[in-house]
Amino acid sequence: MNYPEIKLLIDGQWVASEKSIAVINPATEAVVGHIPHASAADIANAIAGAARGLRVWKRMAPAERAAILLKAAQLMRAREARIAHATVLEQGKSLAAAAFEVRRAAAILEWDANQGLRQYGQVVPLGPELRCMVRREPIGVVAGFAPWNAPIGSPMRKIAAALSAGCALILKPAEETPAGAFHIAQALVDAGLPPGVLNVLFGDPGEISRTLVESDGVRMLTFTGSVAVGRQLAQMAAARLKPCLLELGGHAPVIVCADADPVAVARLAVRAKANNTGQICVSPTRFLVAENIFEAFVQAFAEQARAVACGDGLAPDTHIGPLTNARRRQDIERLVDDARTRGARVLCGGERPPGKGYFYPLTVLADVPEGAQVLREEPFGPIAIINRFAQLDDAIAQANALNVGLAAYAFSNNADVQERLAAEIEAGSLAINTFTVSSAETPFGGIKDSGFGREGGAHSLDAYTVIKSVMQASHAQVLA
Numbered sequence: 001m002n003y004p005e006i007k008l009l010i011d012g013q014w015v016a017s018e019k020s021i022a023v024i025n026p027a028t029e030a031v032v033g034h035i036p037h038a039s040a041a042d043i044a045n046a047i048a049g050a051a052r053g054l055r056v057w058k059r060m061a062p063a064e065r066a067a068i069l070l071k072a073a074q075l076m077r078a079r080e081a082r083i084a085h086a087t088v089l090e091q092g093k094s095l096a097a098a099a100f101e102v103r104r105a106a107a108i109l110e111w112d113a114n115q116g117l118r119q120y121g122q123v124v125p126l127g128p129e130l131r132c133m134v135r136r137e138p139i140g141v142v143a144g145f146a147p148w149n150a151p152i153g154s155p156m157r158k159i160a161a162a163l164s165a166g167c168a169l170i171l172k173p174a175e176e177t178p179a180g181a182f183h184i185a186q187a188l189v190d191a192g193l194p195p196g197v198l199n200v201l202f203g204d205p206g207e208i209s210r211t212l213v214e215s216d217g218v219r220m221l222t223f224t225g226s227v228a229v230g231r232q233l234a235q236m237a238a239a240r241l242k243p244c245l246l247e248l249g250g251h252a253p254v255i256v257c258a259d260a261d262p263v264a265v266a267r268l269a270v271r272a273k274a275n276n277t278g279q280i281c282v283s284p285t286r287f288l289v290a291e292n293i294f295e296a297f298v299q300a301f302a303e304q305a306r307a308v309a310c311g312d313g314l315a316p317d318t319h320i321g322p323l324t325n326a327r328r329r330q331d332i333e334r335l336v337d338d339a340r341t342r343g344a345r346v347l348c349g350g351e352r353p354p355g356k357g358y359f360y361p362l363t364v365l366a367d368v369p370e371g372a373q374v375l376r377e378e379p380f381g382p383i384a385i386i387n388r389f390a391q392l393d394d395a396i397a398q399a400n401a402l403n404v405g406l407a408a409y410a411f412s413n414n415a416d417v418q419e420r421l422a423a424e425i426e427a428g429s430l431a432i433n434t435f436t437v438s439s440a441e442t443p444f445g446g447i448k449d450s451g452f453g454r455e456g457g458a459h460s461l462d463a464y465t466v467i468k469s470v471m472q473a474s475h476a477q478v479l480a
């Protein structure tokens with residue numbers, strides 16, 4: 001299977017460009033393809049096309065819109081092998097993980113498409129001949145920015161919600177991993193999406209985001225990525241009084257309580273940590289383990305972690321692939337070296353393997369001293385930090401100590417402890433006795449520096465709609 005020939009999608013047309021950007025396979029460091037670099041004229045055409053697409057799309061019946069979106073989801077499922085293969089080539093994750101991401105993205109589109117059928121309003125009775133109709137309307141043209149770590153699922157979060165709400169979208173996926181968004185766009189075009197409803201641009205992220213946020217034609221911004229870039233975009237949007245949905249970084253704590261089974265939890269934890277080579281904003285990272293089970297947990301975790309096969313995502317036995325880019329690996333090495341120098345125990349991993357590819361093994365750091373950078377800075381890679389706690393109060397305080405709050409995990413069979421953690425952990429999502437923290441059906445997003453707004457769940461279209469009140473009297477009258 002070849003890597004696809006990727007183009008920009010502008011106003012229903014597939015557009016090439018003179019200037020291009022190389023796409024690198026992180027497992028081999030070889031160039032797998034090139035994508036077009038949007039010019040200023042391409043960005044302007046996307047804005048104009050989106051305005052035209054919006055006029056058509058927002059007037060279509062919700063059931064007609066949903067039928068197109070559901071057909072696209074079906075096409076994604078039918079094209080799973082092709083999409084997953086391209087994702088492995090550009091992002092590095094295992095083929096099984098990429099295939100799972102295709103199915104998850106299709107499920108997100110199906111969920112949001114059906115939510116689009118339920119954008120109910122209200123009728124507020126104000127008197128015998130007077131009522132107010134409260135309607136939900138699409139906010140307008142949306143600018144979306146998606147990262148490289150979940151190159152199918154993350155663009156889909158933006159596309160599914162914006163389009164299901166009746167909005168048009170101009171999406172800039174990560175240039176490093178363009179194939180997922182390209183395949184989603186292709187499925188939507190093949191399913192009959194009208195021109196201009198979805199536009200996909202690659203190019204200079206700063207130029208594209210600045211132009212879109214400053215354009216009067218764009219009404220809202222949705223971004224998944226780093227806290228630093230999220231803050232920058234939010235500041236630009238604030239200057240133009242445009243709302244944002246921001247899904248930013250995390251540094252997920254995992255509280256393993258005294259009554260948990262250390263070996264069983266460690267086994268689950270290694271699988272969760274290895275997922276996407278740790279490059280996920282909800283990756284379990286700061287393990288806080290009760291003193292009485294600490295050593296048993298650390299030994300079981302390290303033993304399992306040593307057995308995790310690291311290799312090219314296309315190899316059948318690969319569990320973790322390479323990091324997606326060279327700068328990610330440099331950051332991981334810096335954080336491990338700093339922790340080691342400060343006296344952390346490195347129980348496995350901790351060294352870059354020789355040869356090509358941005359590989360780095362699953363690395364377990366135990367008894368990491370206060371002051372180590374990795375305790376504060378999200379590693380966004382294959383590092384597990386395992387520290388101990390004496391009292392639950394201390395574990396909760398440590399879990400809540402950072403200025404991010406996206407996902408958190410806890411393991412205990414005690415109902416009182418579970419209830420206390422549910423009330424006191426500061427995070428957008430808490431998973432108790434499981435590492436599954438989000439699905440199409442549940443709301444997902446952060447608190448504190450992890451961002452605001454929610455994707456998925458019953459409110460997934462809220463950020464993409466505005467409420468309009470229509471006051472309606474039965475005949476012309478003077479109201480009190």
Ligand code: NAD
Nearest residue numbers: 145146147148174205206209225226229247248249281380
């Ligand atoms: P980065 O901040 O340079 O880039 C993050 C993403 O934002 C990329 O997709 C990039 O194309 C885009 N971007 C950068 N500048 C932009 C701009 N001015 N306008 C619009 N988009 C812009 O970070 P990185 O080196 O790619 O990743 C570093 C950190 O980002 C990670 O350590 C992690 O903390 C965070 N991250 C978070 C997520 C997430 O799912 N929340 C995903 C990817 C990265």
